[in-house]
Amino acid sequence: MFEILVLSGKGGTGKTSLTAAFAHLAAEKSMGDTVICDLDVDAPDLHLILHPQQTVSEDFVSGHEAVILEEKCEQCGICTDMCHFGAVSATPLPRVNPMKCEGCKVCVTFCPAQAIAFRPKHCGEWYLSESRFGPMVHARLFPGEENSGRLVSLLKQRAKELAEQKSCSLVLSDGPPGIGCPVISSLSGASLVVNVSEPTPSGLHDLERVTELCEHFRIPSGVIINKADLNEKISTRIEEFCAEKKMGFLGHLPHNPVITEAMIRGQAVTEYESKDFSEAVRKVWNTISEMKGKYQ
Amino acid sequence: MILAVASGKGGTGKTTVSSALVSVWNRTRIACDLDVEEPNLHLFLRPEITGTEKAGLAVPEIDESKCSKCGKCSDLCQFKAISLMGELLLTFPEMCHGCGGCMAICPEQAIGKGFRELGDTVWGQAGESAFLMGRLRVGEAMSPPLMRIVKEKLKEITAQMSREQGDGDSVSSVIPDVIIDAPPGVSCPALNAVSDSDFILLVTEPTPFGVYDLELAHEAFLPLHKPMGVVINRAGLGDNAVYEFCADKELQIMAEIPYDRGIAENYASGRIISDISPEMHRLFSGLAGKIRIACSHKTMDNLYIRAAIKGGNRV
Incomplete structure (x- = not known):
């Protein structure tokens, strides 16, 4: 089984938008051979194009949170003093701010009155679904929750199991933004990273950091330049960067509102339009497929 | 503001x-x-x-000469950053959230502050x-x-x-x-x-x-x-x-x-x-x-x- 992670x-x-188009193209070639996975659990959007029908829905319970039991609390202040996260306010009564609590159990352990409960945290939900491009694994982290890395790991595990069960040869994952906890979790076990970049100062800067992260975990990666015509100088710079890093260059895509038009209709861009833009996306997908052959 | x-x-x-x-x-x-x-x-x-x-973040650093392998630190740690395996106490500093619990609970004061680099300001x-x-x-x-x-x-x-x-x-x-x-x-x-x-x-x-x-x-x-x-x-x-x-x-x-x-x-x-x-x-x-x-x-x-x-x- 091969896993392509889009970052x-x-x-x-x-x-x-591109992950949805790749899912469409993969299904067009061989329906039911790909498990689609949305690893951006914090702000998942892939379902807005794929409209999956849920077949399994499960709670995601991870970590704990401390809750002070007022009737037992003697207001000694030890919890406030010991919390390294500033999560326990002292006045008027000691209270744990659930948004700051990291579930370390220090206050629970050191409370002389045993006045702090330690409750499992229901942080979100995850789903197994069917979509028109094949089976899909996705989730939703409740707003403001943590443990996104653990939820990403869980989804990856489910996607892998599902792929084995349904004899799928590919897992196609839409990754989270950034380079932190959920991205690091999503990189674990990935076979190939496809980086979607744009020729802007931020786009180049962030590509450099995410590339360094892929190198750190020794995962091969390739780069797509989206909106390539916005700035040709930076676009060229990104190509040079790919050459320096010996990364696969996967192609250019032009700045084109057709992506948004397709999104509004709830379609992959390759379903919505069959002209220039989609042709360019098909070419990119072919290049990715060739690259996949190299690392298989 | x-x-x-x-x-x-x-x-x-x-x-x-x-x-x-x-x-x-x-x-x-x-x-x-x-x-x-x-x-x-x-x-x-x-x-x-x-x-x-x-x-940086203060992460556990074990002083082997003081550690009695009591396991209180690994029992407390919620992030699997310290683990007692038989007679071996292992630390995984990259898992640590920096709560300081292990340092506070150790009866032998065997856990000092190590440093994990988080980045720059x-x-x-x-x-x-x-x-x-x-x-x-x-x-x-x-x-x-x-x-x-x-x-x-x-x-x-x-x-x-x-x-x-x-x-x-x-x-x-x-x-x-x-x-x-x-x-x-x-x-x-x-x-x-x-x-x-x-x-x-x-x-x-x-x-x-x-x-x-x-x-x-x-x-x-x-x-x-x-x-x-x-x-x-x-x-x-x-x-x-x-x-x-x-x-x-x-x-x-x-x-x-x-x-x-x-x-x-x-x-x-x-x-x-x-x-x-x-x-x-x-x-x-x-x-x-x-x-x-x-x-x-x-x-x-x-x-x-x-x-x-x-x-x-x-x-």
């Missing part, structure tokens, strides 16, 4:  | 809006980039850097604005501890500027405003960035992804009970759903940046968009004014409360 570092470069 | 510029979806224009607001904000200000995973504000403000500091001056950013080390998973350190530095810079601006003892007269460029998303790093602000400005775009992620951000930030407003970027692209959502939730649309290839090209060449035309400058000056009005209410409330207390009335 970008910077948000809004077109990761999700 | 502290203004946080946030969004659910990435790439909606947070940094575009933050840099333009910093540029037109005609009061003493600090620009602070809390998107430590992918900080970009400096690419537009181009600050002169005057200081850099390594930021970087500060300087960008024109009339002070500048501060955090930059996560590539390979480091946890951004919230670095954000906490950047926020401490922000307090320090704020205090310092207040002293410099006020004359000697009277520090209250000029407290700099802070404009925070927050990370995308709606989980812990995003909340961490907006939690101390007086006003949250949500930047979105009129597309299905933009609206859906705005809904998530609104839901995530609502429990903070802070005033919020919306900037619609790329207005004219997409559909009307975002306007319906804002009307429904009584979210004020404070500015609309038109969808325009020229703006996108200027952004791509690294320009601050309030500089590209008189219209854009007016748009952002107007936005800055509206934000101040929205926040001055809050200040007036506080003054009112204070005056009432002074006059002996119970509030």
